[in-house]
Amino acid sequence: MARAATTADAFNAVAEPRRRQILDALAGGERPVNDLVRILGVGQPQVSKHLRVLREVDAVVVRDEGRQRLYRLNGRALRPIYDWVKTYERSWSERFDQLDVVLDELKQEEEGDGSDE
Numbered sequence: 001m002a003r004a005a006t007t008a009d010a011f012n013a014v015a016e017p018r019r020r021q022i023l024d025a026l027a028g029g030e031r032p033v034n035d036l037v038r039i040l041g042v043g044q045p046q047v048s049k050h051l052r053v054l055r056e057v058d059a060v061v062v063r064d065e066g067r068q069r070l071y072r073l074n075g076r077a078l079r080p081i082y083d084w085v086k087t088y089e090r091s092w093s094e095r096f097d098q099l100d101v102v103l104d105e106l107k108q109e110e111e112g113d114g115s116d117e
Contacts, residue, residue: 010081013057018042019050026060026073033069 014020018040025031025039036047051071054060058077062069 008057010057010059010078011084013053013059014078014081016050016053018046019054019059022047022050022054022071023059023073023078026071030070030072033071036071 014023021040022036025036031039033044033047033051036051037044040047051060051062055062058074060071061074062071064070
């Protein structure tokens with residue numbers, strides 16, 4: 001039995017790795033579907049399916065230009081994700097600072113041990 005799509009918000013939409021790849025590709029600027037197909041290495045129907053999901057949560061915007069449909073990233077729709085992740089930034093920064101101290105200590109120990117040989 002097929003699983004129902006859980007795409008009610010940006011969090012659910014970007015939970016799928018292919019959709020994150022599409023967003024990564026669009027972070028560099030507007031692209032037609034064929035470019036996304038080439039970048040992702042999957043068929044056009046799969047890319048179109050993922051683009052539809054991203055459009056439904058406004059993560060991407062589409063415009064027609066002649067016979068092409070051009071897609072671009074809509075960063076505002078991803079703001080809830082940014083806001084949520086930002087709450088963890090302080091914790092990550094503190095842990096990275098602690099890691100830097102440990103790595104510096106290990107480096108000093110290694111340099112001290114290497115001079116005896």
